[in-house]
Amino acid sequence: MYIRKRTYFIIAFILALFSATASGEIFQGMQNKWKIGPEYKIDYIIKPSSESGKGELDLRLSIPYDEILFVKKGANFKGRFDISIMIFEEDEQRISESWIEKLSLNEFKITNSRKRAFNIQRNYQLTPGKYRLEVLVTDLKTQNRRKQVKEIDMSHLNVGPWMLGDLYILEDRIIEGKNSDMPDAVYVGFVASGVKGEHTFTYTLFSGDKPIKQGKFNVVLKAEKHEYCFPVRTSDLNYNKYLLVLETHIDDQEYQRKIPFRIKWGEMSILVPNLPDAIEQMRYLSHTGYFPLRTYKKLQNAGAEEQKDFFTETWKKIDPTPDTERNELMNEYYYRVHIANQRFSGHREGWRSDPGMVYIIYGEPDAIEEHHMEIDRKPYMIWYYYTVNRKFMFVDYTGFGDYQLSEPLSEY
Numbered sequence: 001m002y003i004r005k006r007t008y009f010i011i012a013f014i015l016a017l018f019s020a021t022a023s024g025e026i027f028q029g030m031q032n033k034w035k036i037g038p039e040y041k042i043d044y045i046i047k048p049s050s051e052s053g054k055g056e057l058d059l060r061l062s063i064p065y066d067e068i069l070f071v072k073k074g075a076n077f078k079g080r081f082d083i084s085i086m087i088f089e090e091d092e093q094r095i096s097e098s099w100i101e102k103l104s105l106n107e108f109k110i111t112n113s114r115k116r117a118f119n120i121q122r123n124y125q126l127t128p129g130k131y132r133l134e135v136l137v138t139d140l141k142t143q144n145r146r147k148q149v150k151e152i153d154m155s156h157l158n159v160g161p162w163m164l165g166d167l168y169i170l171e172d173r174i175i176e177g178k179n180s181d182m183p184d185a186v187y188v189g190f191v192a193s194g195v196k197g198e199h200t201f202t203y204t205l206f207s208g209d210k211p212i213k214q215g216k217f218n219v220v221l222k223a224e225k226h227e228y229c230f231p232v233r234t235s236d237l238n239y240n241k242y243l244l245v246l247e248t249h250i251d252d253q254e255y256q257r258k259i260p261f262r263i264k265w266g267e268m269s270i271l272v273p274n275l276p277d278a279i280e281q282m283r284y285l286s287h288t289g290y291f292p293l294r295t296y297k298k299l300q301n302a303g304a305e306e307q308k309d310f311f312t313e314t315w316k317k318i319d320p321t322p323d324t325e326r327n328e329l330m331n332e333y334y335y336r337v338h339i340a341n342q343r344f345s346g347h348r349e350g351w352r353s354d355p356g357m358v359y360i361i362y363g364e365p366d367a368i369e370e371h372h373m374e375i376d377r378k379p380y381m382i383w384y385y386y387t388v389n390r391k392f393m394f395v396d397y398t399g400f401g402d403y404q405l406s407e408p409l410s411e412y
Contacts, residue, residue, distance in 0.1 A: 037146030038067035038081065038139050046154050047191040048163035050225050055128045055157045055165075056191075059085070061120040061135065068103065068118070069141040070111040077111050079103040080140040087124060087152075088132045095124050100140070114325050128157040160253035162221075165191040167246060167259035170229055184235040188244060190257065193225040195250055205232065206243040237263045238304045239275040269327075271334040279307050281337050281351060282314070284360050290318060336360045346402055354405040358383065358392050380406070 040063040049056040061083070070077035080102050087095035103118060105111055131152045138145040157163050170187040188203075198220045205213035217230055232244065240263060247256045264270075272278040279299050286296035291314060299310050319327045340356035341349055350356045365383035372379045379396040381403065394403035 037144040038063055038137055039146065040064075040067065040135075040137055040148075042133075042135060042148055042150060044133075044150075044152065045166045045168050046152070046157065047165035048157060048193040048225055049125050051125055053127070054125050055154045055163070057087075057124045057126055057131075057152065057154065059122045059124065059133070061122075061137075062117045063120075063137065064115075064117045065105070065111055065113045068111070069139055070103070070105065071141060072108075075106060077105045077108060079105075079111075082136075082138040082140055083120065084134075084136040084138075085122065086134045087126070088134070089129055094126065094131070112324075126154060128154045130155060160250065160255065162195040162250050162253070162255065163193045164255050164257060167244065167257045169259070169261060185231045185233045186261075187229045187231050188246070188259065189227055189229040190246070191225060191227050192221065194223065196221050196223040199248055199250055201230070201246060201248045203230070203232070203244060203246045206245065207240055212242075234263060239263050239278075239308065241273050269331050269334040271331075271338045275304065275307050275311065278311060278334075281334070282311075284357060285314075285333075288361060290314070333360070336363065344403075346400070353403070355383075355394055355403050358405075358409075362388065362390065 040061055043060045043062070045058040045060075047056040047058055048054075063081075068079040068081060070079045072078075080100060082098060082100050084098035085095065086093060101118070101120070110116060131154065133150045133152050134147065135149075136145060136147045157165070167188055167190050170189045198218055200216065200218050202214065202216045204211050213232075215230075215232070219228055219230075221228075242261055242263070244259050244261065245256060246258075247254065249255070269278075272281075283296060285291065286293045295310075299307055302310070315327055315330045316322070318329055320329055321327075336359060337351045337356075340351040340353070340359050344350035344353045344356045344359070346353070351360060362385050366386045367384040369382040369384075371377070371381065378399070381394050383392045383394070385391065392409075393406040395406050396403050
């Protein structure tokens with residue numbers, strides 16, 4: 001037997017709407033995730049270059065303002081951070097640059113914004129091949145730093161006589177619909193070079209493995225590097241993840257490019273793949289008193305609009321900080337679902353398992369006992385939650401790692 005204890009602190013949200021009942025316990029144990037530096041997002045698009053035989057790496061960094069420490073100086077708020085970018089081909093360094101960015105904002109509210117960010121774009125000309133990208137961002141006020149590493153494959157630019165780059169969404173050409181959350185259509189772009197003349201393209205939109213939309217169009221290609229775009233209607237799509245596949249044949253060579261994208265609205269957590277799953281995963285909210293179980297069962301078979309209204313209204317009501325851009329409660333809930341799927345998945349999704357259920361409701365245990373080699377006993381483990389005076393025993397009855405509660409939770 002051994003005891004494994006947590007090494008991080010706990011944050012508990014106190015919701016005025018609920019007392020310290022089972023529903024209040026669901027977010028006991030909120031994790032204070034230690035930061036080693038500012039979080040930032042890296043996106044990149046691979047394109048053919050204007051230089052013959054080379055490709056272009058269009059690199060984009062996005063750092064939310066609330067990840068940067070701002071200090072008030074006079075009427076403004078100042079922030080400073082260092083950025084270092086290195087690109088390697090195997091062990092050979094091809095690109096290396098670093099610089100300091102200085103920010104000045106005149107509103108304190110913007111410094112805490114998650115939706116607004118400082119965006120950086122860099123372009124690098126590289127011979128088509130495989131590379132390793134390393135990006136290091138250091139907040140110069142705190143000296144906290146965060147490094148990200150990505151593997152980048154540009155070798156597909158060398159296939160056939162035509163250089164076809166990646167697909168990307170042209171955000172400035174999104175056509176807004178009647179509902180600002182759902183555009184009528186989006187434009188998909190790509191950059192190509194090396195072939196001229198009229199050619200036929202087809203695209204297919206997939207939801208999972210199922211094709212749900214197809215289109216065909218002709219393009220007059222130019223031999224020099226050029227950007228092309230085409231529209232895809234989205235007003236008839238629901239909240240979900242999709243995959244767009246573009247195909248064409250040029251000089252008996254097949255070309256195919258793919259781009260995943262998601263239809264979403266602002267209230268949805270980025271960890272939620274689609275609306276039906278989001279509704280189903282709210283099961284433990286219904287059991288802990290946030291809404292009646294009969295409502296949950298009804299919503300399982302409801303239409304998309306009814307599900308959306310229920311989802312947005314429910315999370316709005318229990319948002320602990322309604323005046324801010326983020327719903328911390330929703331983000332933490334679906335973060336726990338995500339972690340449960342990573343840790344406890346087996347013959348079923350991790351969030352549906354007994355350890356997954358307890359983890360989603362109570363968060364990380366304060367301590368864990370694991371017993372694997374005791375005579376005449378099935379393997380079992382005990383989770384301790386000292387802050388709410390609870391403990392749970394899970395037994396592996398089958399011997400295949402499918403741990404189940406030895407006793408059902410009283411509130412279920």
